Amino acid sequence: MPFDxxxxxxxxxxxxxxxxxxxxxxxxxxxxxxxxxxxxxxRLLGNRAxxxxxxxxxxxxxxxxxxxxxxxxxxxxxxxxxxxxxxxIDRLRRTARSAPLDTVDEPPDERDGPAETLQMRxxxxxxxxxxxxxxxxxxxxxxxxxxxxxxxxxxxxxMDISVEAxxxxxxxxxxxxxxxLAGRKDDLGMLQ
Amino acid sequence: xxxxxxxxQLKDLFQAARACPQDPGAPLLARVLQxxxxxxxxxxxxxxxxxxxxxxxxxRDWGTGWxxxxxxxxxxxxxxxxxxxxxxxxxxxxxxxxxxxxxxxSGGSEPDVFIFADxxxxxxxxx
Numbered sequence: 305m306p307f308d309x310x311x312x313x314x315x316x317x318x319x320x321x322x323x324x325x326x327x328x329x330x331x332x333x334x335x336x337x338x339x340x341x342x343x344x345x346x347r348l349l350g351n352r353a354x355x356x357x358x359x360x361x362x363x364x365x366x367x368x369x370x371x372x373x374x375x376x377x378x379x380x381x382x383x384x385x386x387x388x389x390x391x392x393i394d395r396l397r398r399t400a401r402s403a404p405l406d407t408v409d410e411p412p413d414e415r416d417g418p419a420e421t422l423q424m425r426x427x428x429x430x431x432x433x434x435x436x437x438x439x440x441x442x443x444x445x446x447x448x449x450x451x452x453x454x455x456x457x458x459x460x461x462x463m464d465i466s467v468e469a470x471x472x473x474x475x476x477x478x479x480x481x482x483x484x485l486a487g488r489k490d491d492l493g494m495l496q
Numbered sequence: 497x498x499x500x501x502x503x504x505q506l507k508d509l510f511q512a513a514r515a516c517p518q519d520p521g522a523p524l525l526a527r528v529l530q531x532x533x534x535x536x537x538x539x540x541x542x543x544x545x546x547x548x549x550x551x552x553x554x555x556r557d558w559g560t561g562w563x564x565x566x567x568x569x570x571x572x573x574x575x576x577x578x579x580x581x582x583x584x585x586x587x588x589x590x591x592x593x594x595x596x597x598x599x600x601x602s603g604g605s606e607p608d609v610f611i612f613a614d615x616x617x618x619x620x621x622x623x
Contacts, residue, residue: 450506479502
């Protein structure tokens, strides 16, 4: 699949082109947005196979919504974050998160590398395990803010809550993460 | 204060998570693109059937327009009834009507002509 051939063209414009029947726009959008959705779904679900299912479902909803998209009203990624999070939360509620933590999928260990890379991967995996212990809304807020790096007002729009409520979820979520990871501060190189 | 300390402790972990995103992989990208192409094909098919449907609607509108031009459905029904009555009279006319028609056509009788002697009340100059 070709790389994003025109990074200056906005998602809005590409979606409008897709709605007019341009298959090439779908190729660029797939390349550009699928990794974003996949990363977010994995962080919320902690399971690669389920994250893949959710990603495909969210992208399918994007294709179906394209003819009705109003350019300039919102960012396509904001819409996708909302849809992805809703699909993830539905799944989590259905399965009631019955899997014990040690069965949660680790990110695939495809690349062995220098110690620094291994440390990064260990930290990422440890964070994922800790994220999995948070209540759904706290986890969503923390992932959107600190991994997807969205602003609090953007998160408020996605989660349909006030900015103050976002701040509260973030504070409680991070406090809980620190508590969960407290026993691993040394091996993860966390500040004391 | 507490939140700042939490941020500091988690900073490296968040950075690591951003640096190790889940790669969607070629098979998932292919499935997503396949869905997009299927959606495009389905939309083109439904657009084709919508065109047919619009054409049928246009034809229906044309018929409805004629009815409206005649004065609506009651007028159209009256016209139909009158047409049927005309056809019926032509096919099976009542006997009295046939006799009168034959008499007129054969010249056997003069039609009644009423002449008003006073010229409908008009004076001669005026006539």
